[in-house]
Amino acid sequence: MQHAFQWLRGRDAEGLVLATRRNMLKAGMAGIGGLSLPRLLAAEAQGQSRSGKAVILLWMAGGPSHIDTWDPKPDRPSENRGPFGTITTSLPGVRLCEHYPKQAALLGKRFTLIRSVDAHGSNHEPNTVFQTGNRRAESRTNPETAKYPALGALAGKFLGPRLPGAPPYAAFMTSRSHLAWGGRLGAGFDPFLANRATRLPILTDVGKDTGRVSAGDFFNMPKGLDGERLGDRATLSRGLDRLRESLERDGRLDGLDRHEQMAMEMLTGPRLRRALDIEAEPLSTRDRFGPHLWCRQALLARRLVEAGCRFVTLDLSYHGASGTWDTHGDNIPPYGGISKGLKPLLPLFDHLVTTLVEDLAERGLLDDTLVLAQGEFGRTPKLGTQGSTDGRDHWPVVLSALMAGGGLRHGQVIGSTEADGGHIATRPVTPADMAATIFRHLGVPLDSTYQDAQGQLFPLLPDEGRPLAELF
Numbered sequence: 001m002q003h004a005f006q007w008l009r010g011r012d013a014e015g016l017v018l019a020t021r022r023n024m025l026k027a028g029m030a031g032i033g034g035l036s037l038p039r040l041l042a043a044e045a046q047g048q049s050r051s052g053k054a055v056i057l058l059w060m061a062g063g064p065s066h067i068d069t070w071d072p073k074p075d076r077p078s079e080n081r082g083p084f085g086t087i088t089t090s091l092p093g094v095r096l097c098e099h100y101p102k103q104a105a106l107l108g109k110r111f112t113l114i115r116s117v118d119a120h121g122s123n124h125e126p127n128t129v130f131q132t133g134n135r136r137a138e139s140r141t142n143p144e145t146a147k148y149p150a151l152g153a154l155a156g157k158f159l160g161p162r163l164p165g166a167p168p169y170a171a172f173m174t175s176r177s178h179l180a181w182g183g184r185l186g187a188g189f190d191p192f193l194a195n196r197a198t199r200l201p202i203l204t205d206v207g208k209d210t211g212r213v214s215a216g217d218f219f220n221m222p223k224g225l226d227g228e229r230l231g232d233r234a235t236l237s238r239g240l241d242r243l244r245e246s247l248e249r250d251g252r253l254d255g256l257d258r259h260e261q262m263a264m265e266m267l268t269g270p271r272l273r274r275a276l277d278i279e280a281e282p283l284s285t286r287d288r289f290g291p292h293l294w295c296r297q298a299l300l301a302r303r304l305v306e307a308g309c310r311f312v313t314l315d316l317s318y319h320g321a322s323g324t325w326d327t328h329g330d331n332i333p334p335y336g337g338i339s340k341g342l343k344p345l346l347p348l349f350d351h352l353v354t355t356l357v358e359d360l361a362e363r364g365l366l367d368d369t370l371v372l373a374q375g376e377f378g379r380t381p382k383l384g385t386q387g388s389t390d391g392r393d394h395w396p397v398v399l400s401a402l403m404a405g406g407g408l409r410h411g412q413v414i415g416s417t418e419a420d421g422g423h424i425a426t427r428p429v430t431p432a433d434m435a436a437t438i439f440r441h442l443g444v445p446l447d448s449t450y451q452d453a454q455g456q457l458f459p460l461l462p463d464e465g466r467p468l469a470e471l472f
Contacts (some may be wrong), residue, residue: 062323099346116415131180133435150180152311163308167192275307329388337390370406432465
């Protein structure tokens with residue numbers, strides 16, 4: 001059989017006939033060359049459950065105040081309840097912050113509030129405990145943190161993309177420390193950084209629009225190189241030599257076929273490029289989402305899911321340090337306190353999340369797409385921490401989270417906090433429970449295991465986690 005790797009002469013001995021690493025590589029790569037793309041994709045799919053399920057994670061980097069958003073305490077003293085009023089919702093007896101009117105209107109139909117998420121152990125920079133479902137994934141207490149794979153990476157490992165030619169795990173990144181990565185699965189399972197492949201507004205660290213737009217030049221070929229030359233055998237030979245050397249160093253030879261094919265598909269195929277061309281979206285839809293950076297990213301997240309991505313994370317932060325939702329107080333810049341720092345974010349988020357969910361519903365994608373919004377922890381019950389009069393400090397005792405879609409039972413509130421919002425009163429939910437809920441939605445068996453490059457086995461969920469039964 002003739003194929004594009006014929007030049008490797010995989011069955012020819014070189015010099016002494018020894019079982020060298022080079023000959024092993026030659027034979028293995030020649031075997032890869034015998035697969036056409038459809039056959040390669042079919043081989044990759046063996047043992048994988050090809051469901052159409054997807055996840056969009058709206059990551060509120062910095063830790064939003066639960067008391068000033070989803071778990072208000074209107075009858076408490078001002079230093080506890082905060083500066084905002086509350087409004088009724090379409091779910092009888094449930095109130096939200098006054099700056100969340102669109103969520104309030106849809107709560108009884110589209111959303112589930114989880115008010116009792118136990119965030120002990122979670123911190124930011126990196127924001128990895130919830131994004132891996134693992135309390136040990138916190139670098140201040142565990143130097144092994146970087147080894148724990150992101151939920152998106154694990155979804156890619158077990159399921160691959162929803163459609164060929166799309167990255168299984170994609171992200172819009174403000175800071176590397178705001179995301180979880182491939183960990184011991186290897187760099188091939190890191191998120192595809194979609195913001196580098198599309199033109200987006202450039203904002204300052206405090207969210208001011210500069211009037212400039214990012215280059216979005218990921219798909220631009222170097223001068224003199226086009227898709228035809230990229231596929232040329234000589235060019236491919238040099239590229240594979242470099243890739244082979246890298247894989248030998250990193251111990252990731254097992255990923256060569258998958259990574260090479262996926263990279264080629266992403267660079268030369270139309271699916272991903274088209275998904276990230278926001279101008280291809282009807283003007284009416286673009287106007288509906290609006291021009292703000294986060295809203296454009298939300299629209300692109302939907303387009304990525306349509307194009308075949310399995311898991312998309314939006315890093316909702318202007319700032320690359322701890323995160324825009326880290327509202328310690330006006331005396332602690334750049335994020336400010338609850339009134340000046342948090343308040344401007346709330347109508348924006350309210351519009352973003354409701355527009356995204358309704359858009360998914362109108363396109364018939366909501367039942368297959370789980371939308372989850374949260375940060376890394378809640379914030380202190382009492383205003384005025386760290387010498388401020390208007391801020392709240394980190395509070396890993398409890399946080400609130402919002403869910404929609406996924407074909408789950410919504411229109412409910414799960415769990416509660418005590419009167420001041422400081423501690424969980426009913427139905428504690430752990431990071432592993434959140435992860436188990438996501439994997440149950442995706443269709444990944446919770447007793448699954450995976451291997452690292454050395455062949456060591458690891459459980460999908462290192463901590464015992466159970467899907468939230470109320471949702472299924």
